[in-house]
Amino acid sequence: MASADSENRPDAQEAIPQAVKIIVAGGFGAGKTTLVGAVSEITPLSTEEVMTEAGYGVDDLSGVESKSTTTVALDFGRITIDQDVVLYLFGTPGQDRFWFMWDELAEGALGAVVLADTRRLDTCFHAVDFFERREVPFVVAVNRFDGATSYETEEVREALDVPAHVPVLMSDARQRASAKEVLVRLVTHVIEGRRPALSG
Amino acid sequence: MSAAHERRGARGRGPFHGRDRTRHWGRGHPTSEGPTSGARPGDAPAGPLVRPYTITKGRTRPPTEGGRLDMITIVMAVGDHDGRPQDPERQEILDLCRRPISVAEVSARLDIPLTVVRVLLGDLIAQGDVRTRADTPMTKLPEKKVLQAVLDGIRRL
Numbered sequence: 001m002a003s004a005d006s007e008n009r010p011d012a013q014e015a016i017p018q019a020v021k022i023i024v025a026g027g028f029g030a031g032k033t034t035l036v037g038a039v040s041e042i043t044p045l046s047t048e049e050v051m052t053e054a055g056y057g058v059d060d061l062s063g064v065e066s067k068s069t070t071t072v073a074l075d076f077g078r079i080t081i082d083q084d085v086v087l088y089l090f091g092t093p094g095q096d097r098f099w100f101m102w103d104e105l106a107e108g109a110l111g112a113v114v115l116a117d118t119r120r121l122d123t124c125f126h127a128v129d130f131f132e133r134r135e136v137p138f139v140v141a142v143n144r145f146d147g148a149t150s151y152e153t154e155e156v157r158e159a160l161d162v163p164a165h166v167p168v169l170m171s172d173a174r175q176r177a178s179a180k181e182v183l184v185r186l187v188t189h190v191i192e193g194r195r196p197a198l199s200g
Numbered sequence: 201m202s203a204a205h206e207r208r209g210a211r212g213r214g215p216f217h218g219r220d221r222t223r224h225w226g227r228g229h230p231t232s233e234g235p236t237s238g239a240r241p242g243d244a245p246a247g248p249l250v251r252p253y254t255i256t257k258g259r260t261r262p263p264t265e266g267g268r269l270d271m272i273t274i275v276m277a278v279g280d281h282d283g284r285p286q287d288p289e290r291q292e293i294l295d296l297c298r299r300p301i302s303v304a305e306v307s308a309r310l311d312i313p314l315t316v317v318r319v320l321l322g323d324l325i326a327q328g329d330v331r332t333r334a335d336t337p338m339t340k341l342p343e344k345k346v347l348q349a350v351l352d353g354i355r356r357l
Contacts, residue, residue: 016300016333019272020342020350039357045308047271049315071313074271076304081353085346088272088302108270110342110350180357187351194344 017086022186023105023136025092026115027123031143031173032091033075035115038179040077040089047074049101072098074105092127102130111190112138113182115173118151121159128160137190141171141182255289255312256319269318271304275330286329290320297330 024032037044049072072093079087087110093101106112114127124140131138142156153168162168167185172178253260269275277297286294289312296306307317324330342350 014276014300016274016276016331018333018342018346019274019302020346021272039354045305047304047308048311048313050313074304076308078302078305079353079357081349085349085353086272086274086300086302087350087353088304090271090304104271108341110347176357180354183354184351187347187354191344191347191351194347 015084017080017084019086019088020110021088021090021105021108022183023090023092023109023112024115025102025112025124025127025131025138026143027117027120028094030115030117030123032115035113035141035171035173035179035182036075036077036089036091038173038176039079039183041080042078044075044077044091047076048072049074072101074101106130106134106136109136111186112136113186114138114140115171116140116142116156116160117145118142118156119145121156124160128162137186137193139167139169139182139186139189141169141173144170144172253316255287256316259319260315261319261322269303269321269332271314272302273332274300274302275306275321275325275332276300278329278331290324290329293317293320293324294329 024035026032033044050070074093075091077089079089081087090105092105112127112131114124114131116124128138128140130136140156140160140162142151142153144150153170157164157166157168160168167189169182169185171182275297276299277294289310292310293306296309303317303321304314306312306321307314310317312320321330325332
């Protein structure tokens with residue numbers, strides 16, 4: 001492996017945990033950061049990516065003054081699983097012009113939660129399409145909002161056109177127990193999806 | 201494109217409303233944990249005090265090929281860096297990295313954009329002041345035993 005020397009130091013050094021991530025997607029106001037905050041051990045943090053209009057990975061920024069820059073904010077939280085594993089929960093950026101961030105977020109992700117807001121169900125179509133195309137396992141969590149019409153999960157499944165094996169469940173992103181249940185369903189779904197491949 | 205995508209699309213692709221965060225990177229980034237280091241009460245979120253890539257001398261990519269730094273790559277300072285003169289940003293990163301910390305967290309806590317943090321961390325890794333975990337590149341999906349640990353950990357919450 002042609003990696004840095006820093007990776008080949010003696011074991012005397014303190015072990016560095018492995019990080020895994022779950023993506024929390026959904027339309028604006030669907031409760032992404034609320035869900036992250038409900039289970040995170042830290043108050044959700046916000047990190048920013050500054051992009052030039054020319055796109056991601058531009059090497060030479062000389063003459064950058066003629067290009068516009070855009071800032072994408074990502075909110076995330078953390079759950080320390082044990083000494084060896086840390087779980088990060090990342091909310092997706094809202095605006096659809098930030099799809100390049102979705103690609104990076106999806107890379108290596110354990111799975112995703114699509115938060116469906118029944119008042120504006122169409123705002124999560126993009127997310128469902130994206131995770132299906134990228135083959136990122138996901139669950140749909142239908143967030144309950146005061147004043148929203150009560151839907152059955154099967155109605156939401158039909159409206160979103162997600163296949164039967166994808167879990168669809170009601171949730172309240174503000175409640176820790178509910179957010180926890182959503183994550184348990186997701187990870188269980190991921191493990192079940194892996195099983196055939198692993199036995200072969 | 202599958203039929204499912206078309207059907208979903210036919211219902212109308214709703215606008216993806218998002219927060220309008222056109223503000224430039226600057227001091228006093230209002231994370232929910234309050235101002236980050238460097239910000240004082242009363243500091244106005246004026247425009248950029250330092251253009252993001254000034255501290256990287258214009259570079260937008262880390263120096264090393266291969267060991268790409270993902271947002272969730274965990275980094276940690278190598279114990280013996282004390283005494284080596286660093287510029288303020290690198291010193292701040294090293295201070296944060298005394299315990300294992302993710303690239304995204306370094307970025308958020310220092311209010312430095314991810315791309316810039318990657319370059320600075322790349323420098324620190326190249327000069328042996330910071331190390332990353334040896335195995336499991338972030339592009340690889342988590343192993344079964346890791347998934348089980350995550351499941352157990354969430355259940356314990």
